[in-house]
Amino acid sequence: MKNLLLKRLLLLSGREKAARLMTFDPSKTVVLGDNDTGKSCLIKSIYAAFGADSAKVNPTWKDAAVDTLVEFFVDGVPYSLLRSGSTFALFDGDGAAIWVGNNVTTGIGPQIAKLLDFGLTLADRKGELQVPPPAYLFLPFYVDQDVSWVENWSSFSNLMMFAGYRRDVANFHAGLRPNEYYQAKALKASADKTKEEFKIERRALDRASTRLRANRKRLHFDLSPDRFVDQIDALVVECQSLQSAQDKVQRSLSELNSRRSLLVEQSVIAENALADLSADYEFLRRETEDEIICPTCGTVHSNDFANKFSLISDVDTCRAFLVDVRNDIGVVDAEIAAAKEQLGQFTASIERINGILDEQRGDLKLRDLIEGESEKLMDETLVSEQKEVDSQIGAQEMKSDEAAQVMKSLDDKKRQGEIKSFYLRQMNSFVQELHVPNLSEDNYKAIDCHIRETGSDLPRGLLAYYYAFIHTMKRYSTSAFCPIVIDTPVQQDQDASNAARMIRFCLNEIPEGSQLILGTVSLHGVKYDGHIVETETKNRLLKTTLFDEVSDLMRPFYTKLIR
Incomplete structure (x- = not known):
């Protein structure tokens, strides 16, 4: 199992000339901030940097055109990933570019899959099997504020590109069917x-x-060639003669057609020139002024007899040239007609060939x-x-x-039974711990279940499911283990005790060795002395004061992005 650990996230908006820098603790990071301070935008950017966009993204955040750079480790090996719009670039720990390109499904997706040994394959709408985009790798680890507290397995956008993805994704991540099965x-x-x-x-x-x-x-x-030796030789000679004559005539026709095209082009040019000269002469003949000023360049021209006579001479010369060209076209047309007629004169040769083919030896013809x-x-x-x-x-x-x-x-049925039993035990325990009394076991028995609850019980039931599944993954899966990212678990007007219970559960029940990023408006009285990132300003996550610092950090990556 590969292990992904986040180190740092850099956000930069050239449009707003503002930036943000967030460092992750290897164990737990709490993103703390009131509503509308950009807390969710910050959290959504974490997996979006890998090409996994949240199901819903704030329009204002989209308009800011924020570029992201995420620094991370895979099994202790450092990497960086830059996303600028639809362009991605993956770098090693020394900042050398490993891959640069566009698109998620056919671009960065396969790169992330290779890096994290993500071998799941799903059938697309055309029935073609392919390794799905990064969203399907991160799906068990990300709980989005907008949709994940209503429906599980729905945190990212465009998940329906694979029909019925839930079962295969759940079976894969839970370890019911390992990487090798899907490969x-x-x-x-x-x-x-x-x-x-x-x-x-x-x-x-x-x-x-x-x-x-x-x-x-x-x-x-029996078709024996020996009986037609003389006829075959004669046939070969006749065919070679016919081919040679045809080639000669066709070359001549090609040259004649090229010559005719050139003459036609000269004729068109001469006609246009003649029309222009005639128009100029008519203009001078009608004009009574001694001098004429060009309306385009302002040059003064004399309207005297010498200029008029010169124009008449040019008109006559052009007309004579045009007559000569048209005569030449007529001559070429006659030569083309003669060559085409010559092509039709090969009938005699064809008849001789047919005669040779029809010669018989007993009941057998050469044609046969x-x-x-x-x-x-x-x-x-x-x-x-x-x-x-x-x-x-x-x-x-x-x-x-x-x-x-x-x-x-x-497809080990015994192992699958063991995994399902472990998941169910975890689920039963977490349902009790989070006080979801009306959620029956039948509702969540299937490992890819839909959690059906109402009111404030639904978010707690979903939280129990997310953690039960993550614990099952940690124990049995061969899939990569990624940071657990949970955005605002206290939903649906939880009372004070349940709100504190959910925050405490999120912080304390992660599997050993996991990395947690938790976003919340408040800790609801839960004691926590770990790493905290605060979003303080209403409608302003990015800071103008950080723009230069973050720009300097990202500049070397931008340079390699456009090479």
């Missing part, structure tokens, strides 16, 4: 998919073979021989491809069977 499941799904693709290809080859044989005429004699040899070659090719596809199908079946055996060996 084998992914291998089996991949092998089954590839096998089905090969089967489709095999059926296509079978249909092609059937169609080719259905349209084939039956020949009841060639068709028979072609069919034989095609049959051999099809059979070879069918054998290769059959071999691939067999290989994928073997992979699928091996993966299925691994899955069966890891």
Whole structure:
């Protein structure tokens, strides 16, 4: 089991020129602050830095466009992770970039999964198996203020991208089915998919073979090429001659078409120039002033006979050029027509070839021989491809069977019974400790259950479930163990004794060696002398006084982000 430990969280808003820096205690950190002081925004940013966004995010916080840098350890090895919008960058302990990219599902998600050995696979809406985004890794550890005190397994956004995710996620994290089970499941799904693709290809080859044989005429004699040696030689010579002549004519046609395109382009340019010159002459002829000022550049031009005569000369020259170009186009068109006609004159050569093909030796024609040899070659090719596809199908079946055996060996019913019994004992104990008298065992017996309660009992019932599940994970799971992040457990108008009971429970009942980040408005009289982070100012979590300090700390990471 990998262990994730948070060290420090840096928040920076270039838009607001403000920042925040939060250091985590290895054991317990309490985020203490009144409502609307940004306590929840701070807590939501912890796992959001890893690409796991909360189910609800304050619109004002979104508008602030806050970048996050989280420093953490995995089994004692330091890392840093920068998130700027949809861009993520993972760094080692020396600040060297390990990975930089965009997107969560196909980007940072696989990187976090690799780092924390997260091997769960789920089927998406298209039925494709994939390792889900980081939200599914952190799901048991994060209790969001807005939704988690109403419904369990719902802390993050976009969880419904995988239908029915609750059972698989709960079974995986509880250790009912370990990492290796889901890795084998992914291998089996991949092998089954590839096998089905090969089967489709095999059926296509079978249909092609059937169609080719259905349209084939039956020949009841040996197709011996030796009986047509002279005819085959003559056929080859005739085909080579025909090919050479066709190539020559086609090259000529290509050159003629290129030449015609050039002439047409020259013709268009000449027509446009002639129109412009004619318009200029008509303008000068109608103008009575001796001098004309250009409206664009302000240059003064003389409107005398010499200028008019020069324009007439240019018009005549352009017109003569245009006539020549059009004549050239006509000549090229005639040459193109002649070349196309020449292509049609290969009929005689084609007839000679057909004559050679139709020559007989007894009941056999050369055409039959060639068709028979072609069919034989095609049959051999099809059979070879069918054998290769059959071999691939067999290989994928073997992979699928091996993966299925691994899955069966890891689906240990005795161990699963032990895990479920432990969870139920923890749940029964925590329900009693949190005073949820009306929550029956039938309500929470399933490890992926929905907690059904009302009023102030519901948050306490959910808190009992979250801790029972976390204790079960700690004891049995092969999944990574992450910091427990709980936002504002005192919900639904708890009375004073229950409010204190919930805070005390959160602080005292975490598994040994766990890291807790607890957000609350008040400690409700519970004695706590550990690390506290306070949010003091209404509607202002980030501080302008910290902007320069946090900017300096994050600048080296930004530099590597854009390289």
